[in-house]
Every structure is written in C-alpha cells, then in structure tokens.
Amino acid sequence: MELTLTEPPADDNSVKQEIEKKTNTKLNISWVSSNNFVEKQSVTLASGDIPEMMMVNDAYDPQVLSLARQGAFWDITPFVKDYPNLKALQADTWTNTSIDGKSYGVPRLRALIGGGNFPLIRKDWLDQIGLKQPVTMDDMYQVFKAFTEQDPDGNGKKDTIGFTGYVAADGPGQYAWVENVFNNTQGKWKLKDGQLTDVTFDQGTRDALVWLNKAFTEGIIAPDFPTLKNSQVREMITTNKAGSFSDAMNPSWLLTGQLRKTTPQANLLPLTYLEGPQDKYVPKDSGAYGMYVIPKSVPEAKVKSILEFMNYGASEEGSVLANYGLKEIHYTEKDGLKTTNEQAIKDKVAAYGGLFANLDKYQRGYQSGIPADFMDRNRKIIDERTPHAVPNPAIGFISETGIKVGKEFDKKIQDMKTKVIMGRESIQAWDDFIAALKTNADYQKIIQETNEAYKKKAK
Structure with a gap:
C-alpha cells in the first residue's frame, strides 16, 4: 500500500507490528513524501502498476474519476454490508467519496465538525x-x-x-x-x-x-x-x-x-x-479526505481480506492503536483524554493515523498535549457548531468542461478578487468582470454540467 509522510517510521515500528499482529497481516507500506505526493500519485496511477491498496487524496481528482469509470478500481459497494465497522462510518463520508453512486474506495474518515476554514x-x-x-x-x-x-x-x-x-x-x-x-x-x-x-x-x-x-x-x-x-x-x-x-x-x-x-x-x-x-x-466538513482504492488486478478474495483489515481499522481498538499507539508506551489517558508523549513522536505514531480512521467526533478539537480544560472547551464549541454547520453542496459534481478549463477561470476570478481587495481594481471593475463571465460560453457550460451532475446524483 502507499501512504504519505515526510519522514516514514522504521519497518520494525512497534505500532506497525501490533497492527500486523491484531490483523494477521504483513504490511509492505511505500511511504511517499507529502511534498510530492500528488505528483507521485499521478505517475503511479498512470503507470497501471498500482499497489494492492493505494491512498488517493481526492476522490474527485480527474485522473481518479476517469480510472474509476473505466473500471480500474474495485467497486466495493456490494461488499461493505459485510463489514460492520465500515458500514457504520458516517453516511456523509461514503456519500462524499462516491462516484456515480458507487464506492470505489474506503474513505479516509474525518470528523464533520471542527475542520474547514x-x-x-x-x-x-x-x-x-x-x-x-x-x-x-x-x-x-x-x-x-x-x-x-x-x-x-x-x-x-x-x-x-x-x-x-x-x-x-x-x-x-x-x-x-x-x-x-x-x-x-x-x-x-x-x-x-x-x-x-x-x-x-x-x-x-x-x-x-x-x-x-x-x-x-x-x-x-x-x-x-x-x-x-x-x-x-x-x-x-x-x-x-x-x-x-x-x-x-x-x-x-x-x-x-x-x-x-x-x-x-x-x-x-x-x-x-x-x-x-x-x-x-x-x-461542515465533507467527512472524508480522499480514500483508499483497490485496483481491479487484485483477486476478489484478497479484496475481502483488505476490507477485513480496514474494518479492524474502523473499530475503536484499531482507531486508537493507529492514532495514539500503545497505551503507557506512546500515550497516557486521564479523564477520557489521551495524551501522547515523546516516544510517540520518536516512533512516528501519527503516521499510522493516516491509515486507520479516527472515530472521535471531537478529533478536530484535539492536539497532543492539550490541557483537559482546553479540550472540554473545544468539545463544547463543536457541539454548539453542529446545528449551524453548513456543508459544501457541490462535492463530487464534476463538469468535464471544468476539468479542462475550470482552474484557469478560478485563477482569473481570484486574481480579480485580490486586485479589488487591494484597491488595484474598483468594485465597478468587478461588476464588469462578472458581466463578462455571464456571457462566457465555457463558463456557462461549467455551470450547466455541474447541475446536470447534481441532478443525476439526486436521482
């Protein structure tokens, strides 16, 4: 499998060994620097030589989307029901990583509240x-x-x-x-x-x-x-x-x-x-940060073994092990608050948090070493945010025209916004810019195609 980290843990890492023991597996992880992960992801996907399980950091990356539709990855939708911990993951997580109503990977879980900008x-x-x-x-x-x-x-x-x-x-x-x-x-x-x-x-x-x-x-x-x-x-x-x-x-x-x-x-x-x-x-967050895809070259029996492995990761035990390490070695617990120590840093425990889900809905309020009163306050804020949290309504709605020229438009729009904020362009110039966008055929096509994708998914 392939994961991202600037400095990978040693192969004899105690957390890795414990995960292998609990899941009866032998892990061969290719760690990729976070500085060039997107580039490496693209090259690996293009080569067709994809690990048995691979992390992709965006389920709707055009390359990932195209390969999924071409049948390069397993559609795990029919299997998920057999893995109770995966099935129990928050619905938004599955919805916001699905492609054409199908799940082509195990989502990388994130809490819904406490993230974002x-x-x-x-x-x-x-x-x-x-x-x-x-x-x-x-x-x-x-x-x-x-x-x-x-x-x-x-x-x-x-x-x-x-x-x-x-x-x-x-x-x-x-x-x-x-x-x-x-x-x-x-x-x-x-x-x-x-x-x-x-x-x-x-x-x-x-x-x-x-x-x-x-x-x-x-x-x-x-x-x-x-x-x-x-x-x-x-x-x-x-x-x-x-x-x-x-x-x-x-x-x-x-x-x-x-x-x-x-x-x-x-x-x-x-x-x-x-x-x-x-x-x-x-x-409100999407509930996911990418997903783990399994290439179609993997036999079905091995797919089910991989899902069993990830099902353990979605258990309370697996989640704590991957995100905090071994109790009394990498972390201590008091009043329900886990505090990691220097050994956790030395053993790079955080690396495995990218592999298994953190099931704590308050995870975005936590930081290693956080005092109990500070964490209690953050939990309260997360609870108070929940009824007012607004999601991104367009996750996963892809425009083919947007794939081709959308970034170019985004750059032009942000460039004009920056100039208006700095006073280099007037607000009237913004109005003129918007008027031109309203008549731009490509831009209007992006809006049309995005809505077609939304209606298709809504059905």
Whole structure:
C-alpha cells in the first residue's frame, strides 16, 4: 500500500507490528513524501502498476474519476454490508467519496465538525481591550480594528493587526470564510430551488469584497496577504503580530501552547459561528479526505481480506492503536483524554493515523498535549457548531468542461478578487468582470454540467 509522510517510521515500528499482529497481516507500506505526493500519485496511477491498496487524496481528482469509470478500481459497494465497522462510518463520508453512486474506495474518515476554514481569535486580546466574542461581521470588523489600534498585547507599540491569512492562486484560501458568511454557503456553489448556483455572481460575494477592501485600506488585515505562506501566517500569530487567522480547530492549542511560553495568559479561541445577512454560518466538513482504492488486478478474495483489515481499522481498538499507539508506551489517558508523549513522536505514531480512521467526533478539537480544560472547551464549541454547520453542496459534481478549463477561470476570478481587495481594481471593475463571465460560453457550460451532475446524483 502507499501512504504519505515526510519522514516514514522504521519497518520494525512497534505500532506497525501490533497492527500486523491484531490483523494477521504483513504490511509492505511505500511511504511517499507529502511534498510530492500528488505528483507521485499521478505517475503511479498512470503507470497501471498500482499497489494492492493505494491512498488517493481526492476522490474527485480527474485522473481518479476517469480510472474509476473505466473500471480500474474495485467497486466495493456490494461488499461493505459485510463489514460492520465500515458500514457504520458516517453516511456523509461514503456519500462524499462516491462516484456515480458507487464506492470505489474506503474513505479516509474525518470528523464533520471542527475542520474547514473559520476564524480563531485571541480571547486574551479581547479581554485586554474589553470586547466580547464577535457574532456578526460588523462585530468582526470592529474587533480587527481594535486589535490593530488599541495595543492588545500591551507592549506600548502600534505593531499588531486584526487578521492574517494567505490566499491561493485559484481561491480565497484563509479569507474564504468572509465570502462564506456573506453567502451562507461553503465554497463556490449554493443550492437554491433545486439548482446549484455559482455564488461568484451573488451579492454576498460582492459585499465580501467591499468588506475586505475596507479592511485592507484601513490596515487591519495583513498588507502582504497575496504572498504569505501558511508558516508565515502562523508565525504572525505566535509572535503577537496578529490577533486572528482561520483554520481548523486543531491549531487552537498548538499555537496557544507556543504562545504561552512567553505569554502565559494567551488563549486562541475558535469562534462558534458568525451571523451573516442570511443566517448563522460555520463550515461542515465533507467527512472524508480522499480514500483508499483497490485496483481491479487484485483477486476478489484478497479484496475481502483488505476490507477485513480496514474494518479492524474502523473499530475503536484499531482507531486508537493507529492514532495514539500503545497505551503507557506512546500515550497516557486521564479523564477520557489521551495524551501522547515523546516516544510517540520518536516512533512516528501519527503516521499510522493516516491509515486507520479516527472515530472521535471531537478529533478536530484535539492536539497532543492539550490541557483537559482546553479540550472540554473545544468539545463544547463543536457541539454548539453542529446545528449551524453548513456543508459544501457541490462535492463530487464534476463538469468535464471544468476539468479542462475550470482552474484557469478560478485563477482569473481570484486574481480579480485580490486586485479589488487591494484597491488595484474598483468594485465597478468587478461588476464588469462578472458581466463578462455571464456571457462566457465555457463558463456557462461549467455551470450547466455541474447541475446536470447534481441532478443525476439526486436521482
């Protein structure tokens, strides 16, 4: 099988040996660097020499999609019923990795709540300047402004900003939450009256650009956001240069722990939700991050053995073993909270977390070393987010035209958004740009084909 990791564990790793013992298997894992996994995945799939089980990080990668439809992978749909732990995985996980209504792989499970792109904010800075947790976008703006102007770190200098984040070449990156709140949907599409509408054309997207342009002009968001990398964004948080960024919940403790080495009262708080013009919004994850495919060259009997292996991984015992290691060797447990240790780092236990599912619905709130009170708070936030969480309504709906030219359009759209935010183009220029998109035959074909795919799956 093939998995991704920058530095792989040794072949005699104790966690691997325990997995082999529990499942009566012999594992031969090809570890691939996370830095070039996508490239290696593409080459391996194209070669046809595919391992007996292989991780693909996107079920709807065009190459994966094409091969599945050509019959290169086993359709495991008829078999899943015979493996109770796999069958019991959350329904969204299976739905959001299915292709034409069939399952061509075992999903890599992720918790539905706590992931996605949403603000984490310095609670200690809010307390320092006497502000409450923001609820609306107006509140958020005032918090960013206060973080920039009111010396929230108390060092007597005007050297902080409200929000930092990066953008991607083909999307808004860590600024996506602004559009999502204004549009009350996650991502590019919104389900309305039985149709998927492209929110690029919506008033909410325009309002988000106006909001961000004002924030940029007033200097309350990172002035160099188009060139920032994720590592630089996090460094701005841990060096008290910025009071907020967006991410999954996990870094709330990771970065707070780093901050507390110099600022004992530091407290990075994941927001529960934000109220936009239409409703409360917080993202709901897809429930999966890719899947494990089995090539059709594998005999059916071996397919069933592989599924039995993965069924163990979807048990509580298998999940804990792969994600935390061996009790009292790699982790300790107190009050229901597992804490990994230095041996877990040395043995690279986290590597096997990519193999077997983490069944804990609060997994996106956990970070190794997290204090019990911090984890309790994160669990409460996840519970409070659940009724307001909004999914991406267009997962798995593929446009053939989009495969060919969609990225090019995405880059052009994001380039225009960045220019509007920075004031290099006016909001009127955005309106003109949108008007041109409405008459672009290829772009309209992407919308048409995406809706055809949606209707096909809905049936």
